[in-house]
Every structure is written in C-alpha cells, then in structure tokens.
Amino acid sequence: MILFDGRARPVIAHRGDRAHAPENTLAAFHAAARAGADGFECDVRLTADGAVVVLHDPRVDRTTDGTGDVTALSVEWIRTLNAGAHWHAHADPDVANSPAGEDAARPFAADGLRIPLLEEVLTTFPGMPVIIECKTLDVVAPMAAVVRRVRAESRVL
Secondary structure (H helix, E strand, O other): OHHHHOOOOEEEEOOOOOOOOOOOHHHHHHHHHOOOOOEEEEEEHHHOOOOEEEEOOOOOOOOOOOOOOOOOOOHHHHHOOOOOOOOOOOOHHHHOOOOOOOOHHHOOOOOOOOOOOOOHHHHHHOOEEEEEEEEOOOHHHHHHHHHHOOHHHEEEO
C-alpha cells in the first residue's frame, strides 16, 4: 500500500478536498478522488450513543448549522445537521465575486450535506488508503471495530 511505501510520495487529501467542498464530508472525499489524491486523511469522534463520525472539531458549531459537543449528541441528531451550512468558496475569488454573489460562494448551504459515519467513508471509497486520526481515546476501539467490520485493515493507517 502506498501509505507504507517509503519510496512513494503520495498526495494525501487532508479532510478531503477542502478547497472545493466542506471538510470531512463525502463531497470533499469525492472531490479529492476526482482530483487524483492517493489517499485521504480524516478525523473521527464518538457520539453520545457510540457511533463513529467523521468530524474534526469537538463541537458541531463551526462546520454545521447545529450546536453542541459531539459526545453529548446522538448520531441520529448529528445526521440531521447540514455539514455544508458554513462552507464558503473563499478559495476561488471568481466564484465568491461572481454576479450570483453569496449563493454561488455557498453551494452546499442548502444541499443537506451530512456528517458521514466512518463506515460510509470506508465503504464509499473501497480502494482508497485512509489515514484516520482519532481525536479522543474513547473512539479508538469503536473505530478499529468499524475498520475490521468493513475489512479495511490493509488500507488504513
């Protein structure tokens, strides 16, 4: 695997292609794959009811239209949040300054983009190497169980 090849120089999409889609979402990982990334990096956290979700921050506030600590929220509630609510196409001034204005710069605001489960990321991209950053110790065992369940051990670091 490219992640374990000392001679390789892989391009790893940190939280996906954050320049073209909201970080740590399936849209960002799809954009990274289309752009030719050799692998992804994602962050995982544990919800109040034990689900492994792909999210960097301890709170949902910065990246969604919700508020609260991930550890205090159920996966059912977290999955109702719009993970594209605050994302802005600031990386492309032509889009941000277009005649369509703010609507063009915020293409995911009304899409209903969701915070993905780790299992979704691994099964949606079955051949993609993935670096998983466990943001807390309590997510390590559940994350490992997901990796084993979907048989992704050989492509996860």
